[in-house]
Amino acid sequence: MKKQGLQWSFSILGAMMLLFIIAPVLGLLLSSSPAKLFETARDPEVKNSIMLTLGTSMAGTLLFAFAAVPFSWILARYSFPFKKLITAIIDLPVVIPHSAAGIAVLGFISRDTLVGKAGSAVGFNFVGHPAGIMLAMAFVSLPYLINAARDGFISVPERLEKAALTLGASPVRVFFTISLPLAWKNILSGLILMFARGMSEFGAVIIIAYHPMITPVLIYERFTSFGLKYAQPVSVVFILVVLVFFMILRLLLSKTKKS
């Protein structure tokens, strides 16, 4: 009887919390008429910003995956001096305020820095450029990929890698045929998380680039310039696009889990 009481009170608490998440989103979704949403979805400014947001986040995720995934394997397999410090550094972007993260990245890529000068040499400026947006998104979202991939590699028994070595495989072949495929579920889920986190970033991006406008910045701009009524439809369209994207990616993930 007592246990049931506990179950009930915890469930009620949980339901209240769920309502706290669902209510605002549902309210937002119902705030605009379908006609208004349709019109917004066809607005070139909105369309371009959504494409830019998805594109930069995707590009950043894939580009950084090339370094992040092998590095995660190192983190999973080896112990080395300052490993704890390095792990803490990786988690840093999660805990620092994102506007501060934007300032930090800006200081790193602005025109008078080494990276900025390298950019200028090949003819573009990171600031106000999709490449800069991509870097800002990657900065705040990279920990999600590294941590997920590291957990994935940890879950792969080291014996399987050793067995592959004794079967004559080179370390590179072992990585690509054993470690990577077996950790793939976690890596994919890390890629999705990083992509999602990058896409929803506002604070860091607005400091690097107000223009071209990613959707979170566009929503903010419509809100400050025209008010809530104008910001709502864009938000709804963006949320719907993101939701569809996630459903597809989740489906992909559940398929890999089954196989």
Place this chain on the structure above:
Amino acid sequence: MLKLRGITKDFNGFRISDISFDVEKGDYFILLGPSGAGKSLLLETIAGLVHPGSGTIELNGKDITRAPIQQRKVGLVFQDHAIFPHMKVKKNLAYALHGQSNENIRRKIRSMSAGLGIEDMLERYPSTLSGGELQRVALARTLIQEPEILLLDEPLASMDSRLKAEIRALLRQIHRGGQTIMHVTHDYEEALSLGNRIAVMESGRILQTGTPDEVFRHPKNGFVAHFIGIKNFIPATVRTGDGLACAETPGNMKIRLTGGQENEKGFVMIRGEDIVLSIEALDSSASNVFHGIVDEITATPNGFDICVDAGEKLHALVTGISRDKLNIREGMKIWLNFKATAVKFIEE
């Protein structure tokens, strides 16, 4: 063929030191020792997964101490099989044949899977296989690369007795085919039934190497004797007062034996098979005749272990037929008879 000289290594809290022995071509070499003795570490060192701190490893006259794993021609089968779970059995077998022609790979898989009885599992994923089937696949996957020496890490651990017998038979068959094998185990029965040479290892050191007969009949020290399952191992002091020497035990048994110096301290050791049980005192050449009370009867794979309290608890091994003939029951009085030459004295 495989020659280890002075191998020493500290690794993750395990330590092996000054390991030296030879494995000859065609040997079935058993490395026998309790868990934690460093056996697996030694195997991984031979396979090249771990580099020794000092010492050398030679295979067929070639120094492979620092050779890359791929160039060693050493096959290692892990205790938990380490079959790649994301590949079908066929792909597992083909893994070591990377770079060979498709025709070659097909032919080798066909003949290896036929030899080990896994032809009908080739299209299956490892998660659908039983422990015995996984062991066969692991052996096939390693043997397909035609290693000079096959290293087996506890290949019969965590198997039921029927499966053990099946895999033992398979290992014998592989050995008869000319494969040199080095097999790590903690089970002395496994060592006796498979090995033609045995090395006993404890705390990272090799205590004794020899044929099973040498090791089991003449264990070099107390640890070896205890470990290989000889239960009649009693501390004693030698007295040489009246003619034939005898060993006095803490339980006041005076056990006649050959050799031994006055007041020498050590252990007497008697194999359970050498003790004859009788209802009456026997008039025989056995100079050790004691009577005692049957303390406990335990079934063993080959009969019964009769523990008799005669001042010290002595274990005699008898067949089921003998037990029935003498009608041995717990609590009954019984005589123990064994020759002085069956008593081995090991000085401390």
